[in-house]
Amino acid sequence: MTLPAPPLHTDILIAGAGPAGMALRLALARLGVAAVQVDKHAAGLNTSRAAVLHARTLEVLEPLGVVPDLLAHGLKVQDFRIRAGSDVLLHIGFDAIPSAYPFALLCPQNRTEAILQSRLDAGALAITRPARLVSAAATPDGIAAGLALPDGATQTVHARWLVGCDGAHSAVRNLAGIAFEGGDYSETFVLADVRMDGPWRDEVSLFFSPDGLMVVAPLPEDDGSSTDRYRIVATVAATSDQPALADVQALVDQRGPAARVRELLWSSAFHLQHRLAAQVHRGRFLLCGDAAHVHSPAGGQGMNIGIQDAVELAEPLALALRAGDLSGIEAWARRRHEVAREVVRMTDGLTRMATVSSGLGRAVRQAVLGLVGHSEFLRQRIAVRLAELEE
The missing domain is CATH 3.30.9.30 (D-Amino Acid Oxidase; Chain A, domain 2)
Known part of the structure; x- marks a missing residue:
């Protein structure tokens, strides 16, 4: 369903509405943090793609109320x-x-996404779609992001933070100028x-x-x-x-x-590919999920660490917004980058073995x-x- 254009100002702009993006939105809402979420697709994808949720992922999803479903x-x-x-x-x-x-x-991933979407719907947390991120520039207090809307118009959204949950071909990562290092x-x-x-x-x-x-x-x-x-x-x-x-x-x-x-x-x-973003935090740009790391499906790790990236980011973001304290985001970035590095190494090793x-x-x-x-x-x-x- 096409939704109205997003507001012109927001604390957090989330690009992407896959499992990582929806998990982040729910985690932020639980902390009372306002966010706008956009996705380039007119509707959620209906293919099953990733198919396993590991124990740690279920643990971090517990507070969001989706685990019973x-x-x-x-x-x-x-x-x-x-x-x-x-x-x-x-x-x-x-x-x-x-x-x-x-x-x-x-x-299956489409079922996981449907359950997350149902929770968003219950909280009246709309996703603006289709809306494609086409530009992003730093401002004194955040990011000015340009969105291409279905009617051909472009709207600028001013956000204090821009989070890329927009997949392996991430527009956020590209616009932030962050290298995606690795190989095919x-x-x-x-x-x-x-x-x-x-x-x-x-x-x-x-x-x-x-x-x-x-x-x-x-x-x-x-x-x-x-x-x-x-x-x-x-x-x-x-x-x-x-x-x-x-x-x-x-x-x-x-x-x-x-x-x-x-x-x-x-x-x-x-x-x-087996690739890792050179960094997951640059200025007011942040990366989660496939935007930050892609690797072999051996071991069923990909969607899991993407969801964990996102849920663990919510509290550091809330702290940055409310107290101006960036230490939590910096610690999150170091930790999640190292987790991704180890997973890329492990899954690549399994594939080659x-x-x-x-x-x-x-x-x-x-x-x-x-x-x-x-x-x-x-x-x-x-x-x-x-x-x-x-x-």
Whole structure:
């Protein structure tokens, strides 16, 4: 729905209305901080994209009142296994992690966004869309941001802070002149939601193959029930923009145990990067989520650290607005930048480990994973890290 043009002055202007942007808006509203939120899309995207919420993310979302709905519409999974074909190389269990949420919650991103949107609606917190950020310049007390509106007009909004939650191609990051450092993966990533006769209903599986990695994760139905719906993510040398059922079946046949893909619900192919913004705070510009970091989907970390970036920013922003104290924002920027750096390093390592092609390399990998698998301490450390409870 197209909403009226935003007001000319606001404390906080949030660009982007994905999970990070909506979480930030809710966290600010809880603290009584006024914000304007804009998004370039006319409506929320209806594809499932990211599909897992980890324990730390559920913890930080608790004060926003959305966790009961997420739990009702998600699927709890306690096991993560790394496999090579039918062989289990490493089993990580989440059942003993130090959290009230000892599991990974499988919940498609469009459903997570719908739950966040419902909470915004309940608080009469409107998103102005479609409205595209086209300019931003520093002023003595903030940022003058130019928005392109649907009627062709441009409106200037004066904000004390501008927060970019606007994705990997962030206009906020570009306008702030912040470098996005890293590189591109040579492979193409295939993303598909399917109905499949598979043996992995109670786990998330990461398959290692000389041809590339494949992640298989169970997905819930709309009511949270468990049936035969799965998410598949895989690296390939090349594919069409919308891989067909036969393409997905070929990946499963090549990289996993025998399973029949009965129906393709949705598919996409995309190129991915491993990049980190040089900084997440420059003047009155701030970056959260994919605007600040992008990386491999191995480990299911991306949406999670984006939501955490956003929720943890709310209190430092409120302090800056009310007391002029920037120390909280500076500490937030250091902390979240280091968290992102570690996640980019970890997911890139998993991706490269998955695609080792030499016999010697695979033997070394299997030996290392075997040693880890025999150490309860190391398995628990990995579980805590994947759940993002070290952050």
